[in-house]
Amino acid sequence: MSKTLLVTGASGQLGRSVINHLLDTFNVPAAQIIASTRTPTNLADLAARGVVVRAADFNDGTSLENAFQGVDKVLIISTSEMDLKDDRRLKQHETAVAAAKKAGVGHLLYTSMPNPEPVSPVLFANDHYGTEQAIKASGIAYTIFRNGWYQENLFMALPQAIASGHWYTSAGEGRIAHGGRDDMAAAIAAGLADDSNESKTYTLTGPHAYTTAEIAALVGEVTGKQLEVVQVSDEALTEGVKAAGIPEDFARIIVSFDANTRAGRIAMVTDAVETLSGRKSKTLKQFLEANKAALAG
Template sequence: MIAVTGGSGQLGRLVIQALLGTVPANQIVAIVRDVSKAEDLRAGGVQVRQGDYSQPETLATTLQGVKKVLLVSSSEIGQRLEQHNNVVQAAKNTGVELIAYTSILHADTSPLLLAQEHIATEQLIRDSGLPFVFLRNAWYIENYFSAVGTALQTGKVFGAAGDGKFSAASRADFAAAAAAVLTGHDQGGKIYELAGDQAFTLAELAATLAELSGKPVAYVNHSEIEYKDLLVSFGLPDGFAHILAQSDTGAAQGGLYDDSGQLSKLIQRPTATLRSVLQAHLATM
């Protein structure tokens, strides 16, 4: 059996959908915090089990019978390491034979603060002795959906990345890669640097939005502190705003760029383009 943590989340659902193409539904386990949010998965034959990263007692039985597990990284920055360790220990105690973890692009050399918990998680997985695969994901193009409405209203895309390039891909691309690894052979010990085929700057993001919407949109570059303060003024918590602003300056240092093509090779097709993903999103607005 193959288990996917965060099975009712945005990435987890897409991974399960991708797995269903080759794996019988009853051999897939969706581990979710709230089972009521996964009734559609259960109706489709997927096993739905309750498990909470922060409650290790719920994980002890959740992974029973599972041979491979995808640990989708927690969204709770600052608490991730302890939460991830709970899953890793449960996997070790229940005889899981492979753990795949969604890390961050070039975690071991990344200038992004976000990489710290990821590289620490990678180390605890190594220390566990479990066979592992690290899926070091670049940015999701969907990360920018929340900024589209503001950009179309104000005519501005804000950031602090300068000319830094983002090798982003769609969430579905990363999900397909995870499914390929979970259904593949001899994956233990592999590390994948997963990134989109076509990198873009935030100025190019703004230009693409302008072209698709027919409205004037330009990129406005700020210093890291200016951008953080701007995000706070938009209502983001101070700590999260700091992480986002620092991620932009990390991108300016090349932290979110990769041209190895490992993602498209793994999914055996080109990755989605910025234009195609934004066009589909705009069609829903």
């Protein structure tokens, strides 16, 4: 029996990529795919392909419940709200889970993060941990994708670091297996298209974990530009990020990534992306080579 699949946040980069893989990689009929967003006009291109577009706002439980009506499987892509002064994002996610329960959704999928338990140094980890707990408490079958850090996240630091020749970090000898956003989207789409209703949790990573120094060496190999890694304290890094014009709360979030890396909480490497998607993952070196001009100027 064909199932109806809904993707929230469909106008975002991950959401669009998941829908494109449903259509083009896994050959899911467009009529079985629902794309939800606060602004449906932003998805005119998907509507033109036959995808059903519905309005849904994570701050409006009724709009979510209406969007989820008649849907078998819902992928909740975590929202971009990261206000450290309240639990806004967690509340949004809990609203979506409650709406799915009321609408009779049979399976919930969610994009979380690796090791989100309360001891995590990452300042927004509880948003993900709390959402996972809400999903499990709902009684709905679930698939949780604990997405590792994207290779694309390196754009936040590398261009400036390459330009100056110095990469300031507090990650120490911690390792990260950066993965391609599109690779993770393919894995998520595979899970969404799968007929299984068994509850599972996957950690999605890239194929190899590197220290900051090893990433810098790869950057030098690809760009020909020497990049010196400078290890500093969390406090010094926070001040440096703030001095670059980043608001304090977001600066603290950025530095908490490094603290998490230093603690070894994101050093894992799994084969979940390749197992789910059926394709080889893009290596970090391939990512750097493909984006050499954007990174090195």
